[in-house]
Amino acid sequence: MQHLHGDVLESAVERVPAPDLAAAALVSREWLRAVRAALRRRMLRLPWLVVHVIHLRGQRRLAAAYDPRSGAWLAVPTAPPARHGATSPPQPHSHVRLMRGASGDRVCALSLSGLAVARDALGMDDDALVVALKAPGVWRVDPVLAAVGDRVVAMGGACRLALGDGEDTSAVEVHERGGWTHCGAVPTALRESAAAAATWLSTAATDQRVYVADRATGTASWFDPAKQQWGPTSRLRPDATVSTWGLAAGRAGAEKIILFGVKHADSRVVIRSWEVDGDSLSLSHGAAAAHDTMPSEMSERLFPHGDDGEEETSSPSIGVCGNTAGGYVYNAAVPATGAVLYELRRGGVEGGGVERWAWVACAPVVAEAEALGRVILACSPVGLHELADERLAH
Incomplete structure (x- = not known):
């Protein structure tokens, strides 16, 4: 196999399962180039689904990653390798939060002393894989966090008891050049939700903006951290009977989002998707396609009927994470039911949304999570750096 060259080698590497690419890259320089080319092509496609399970009892974090190409879950190491004669410090898992980003979501730990952001997509616990930032000026319990370029945005979720004079629970701050800048508060229509917690907002990040939407009302807006200004506020309700809304980044090559x-x-x-123009926050024009509605057998698996077969009386609540190629929809209240992968149309089809749906079985670490634990779902492209970790288990 080491004698393969050129297009034949790249074609062979394309068929290698993602977890084995790190070993393939060690064969030779030419194999390394072929592996990097394969990863670049894969990154333009679907992101991986990464789940982090926070066990409050014992302060443990477990994680797993789903490779959409192979359809397999991998166990992710979440503790540094033991050092001879040394004991690893306890990890602040109770403060673990999710940071949205156009290049991939990241887990982070927020405390009074600072904000530690994982460098890698899988969130492996290693001091060398963490970016340490100062804590935001306003102490926040459950904020929206997003990375836009080299800036970090924190909004809402502030602790009322810790607010100073003139500070707002929905305050917005931007981190750049080593410090945080106050940028006022979120728009009035979103202020109540943002003040309460990030739990009530759906968030998506692109290369230029952070988009937020009230999960109950569909009211949405966007924030540009470079200009430190908000865009229009719009109530996105193409269907008045919808109970919960979610946002994700839209197709590549255009400032679009998927609702x-x-x-x-x-x-x-019934779970449906719509493409929204990112600038005006208006629905994109174009004929609706059958694929824009999730197949009923998948939506029913996400939100199954009760044991007696009766319809659930509570409103279903979805969570969404995705990038410009696609992403995942899941049951926000019961992540253990599994998830549904969606793939966006390519080629700039106006009004186009989802091209394909596929069922993703629940990760074992989620199924075994304790009742009082938290489950964080993220998605991101995964590169050779993460796959090369020898602790990554099939």
């Missing part, structure tokens, strides 16, 4: 909505209809759960 997801879930509702009960005729004793069924």
Whole structure:
């Protein structure tokens, strides 16, 4: 195999499962180039789904990553390798939060002393793989966090008891050049949700902006951290019967976002997607396609009926994470039910949304999570650096 060259080698490497690419890269320089080319092509496609399970009892964090190409889950190491004669310091897992980003979501630990952001997509616990920032000026319990270029945005979720004179629970701060800058508060229509917690907002990040939407009302806006200004505020409700909304980045080559909505209809759960123009926050023009509605067998698996077969009386609540190629929709209240992968149309089809849906079984670490634990779902391209970690288990 080491004698393969050129297009034949690249074609062979394309078929190598992602977890084995790190070993393939060690064969020779030419193999390394072929592996890097394969990863670049894969990164233009679907991101990996990464789940982080926070066990409050014992302060442990477990993680797993789903490779959409092979359809397999990998166990992710979440503790540094033991050092001879040394004991690793306890990890502040109770403060673990999610930071959205156009280049991939990252887990981070927020405390009064600072904000530690994982460098790698899988969030492996290693001091060398963490970016340490100062803590935001406003102490926040459950903020929206997003990375836009080399800037970090923190908004909402502030602790009322720790606010100073003139400070707002929905305050916005931008980190750049080593410090945080106060940028006022979120728009009035979103202020109540942002003040409460990030839990009530759906967030998406692109290369230029952070988009936020009220999960209950569909009211949305965007923030440009470079200009430190907000865009228009719009109530995105193409279907008034939808109970919960979610946002994700839209197709590449255009400032688009994808709006997801879930509702009960005729004793069924229906999940639908719409493409939204990122500048004006208006629905994109174009004929609706059948693929824009999730297949009913998948939406029913995400939100199954009760044991007695009766329809659930509570409103279904979805979570979404994705990038310009696609992403994942999941049951925000019960992540252990699994997830649905979606792939966006390519080629700049106006009004186009989802091209393909596929079921993703629940990760074992989620199924085994303790009742009081937290589950964080993220998505990101995964590169050779993460795959080369010898602790990554099939």
